[in-house]
Amino acid sequence: MSRGRTFLTHLLASATIVGSACAIIFFVWYPHPYFLATGAWTVLRVLIAVDLGLGPLCTLIVFKPGKRRLKFDLAAIALVQLAALVYGVISIYQDRPYYTVFAVDRFYVLAGEDVDRDELARREREVRIGEKPLCGPLLVAASRPTDAAGLPARLGLPEERLAFLPLIARNRDLSFVVDAQSGAPLEGLDVDPWIGDVGAQNTPAAPAAQP
Secondary structure, rough: OHHHHHHHHHHHHHHHHHHHHHHHHHHHHHHOOOHHOOOOHHHHHHHHHHHHHHHHHHHHHOHHHHHHHHHHHHHHHHHHHHHHHHHHHHHHHHEEEEEEEEEEEEEEEEEHHOHHHHHHHHHHHOOOOOOOOOOOOOOEEEOOOOOHHHHHHHHHHHHHHEEEEEEEOOOEEEEEEEEEOOOOEEEEEEEOOOOHHHHHHHHOOOOOOEE
């Protein structure tokens, strides 16, 4: 084959493979609006650039009928393309939205690896969460405990003396338990302070999945 025909054949084959992967990503793993929300485009852009752009372009550059080691060069190009495809698809699959969690007044999108598997298994024995659908994430709700008796007992204060304020830091936001009278911080909790009006309820927010 001529150089131009080889390039077009390689380009068409690459476009078919990348297009099939994109169809799965857009319609099965990241249906609208999750692709926009999760930023999966960063990895997909690299995958497309290597497999749809760089691979066929390298073939166009190195191909010459009768060239020695031509098969080796083409095999090396195909191997690089395959490695980029496998790496990109696995990364996108692992980060796909697995849960959409409703918490008080907003939704959180979580990948499978963002969830504590041991805690999830424990909760599934108490509440049937259900199976993830083929397309898109599983929709669940986060519940808030209503009994803060253990916390006042540990701090030595009555429950009505406790309030909660956000603790803003570079790495993550936490919650501070404070004395409602003096405003003195009492204890830090590894709890997202933005999942609801924690202070109004005087209870720490610890979401647990339920249908």
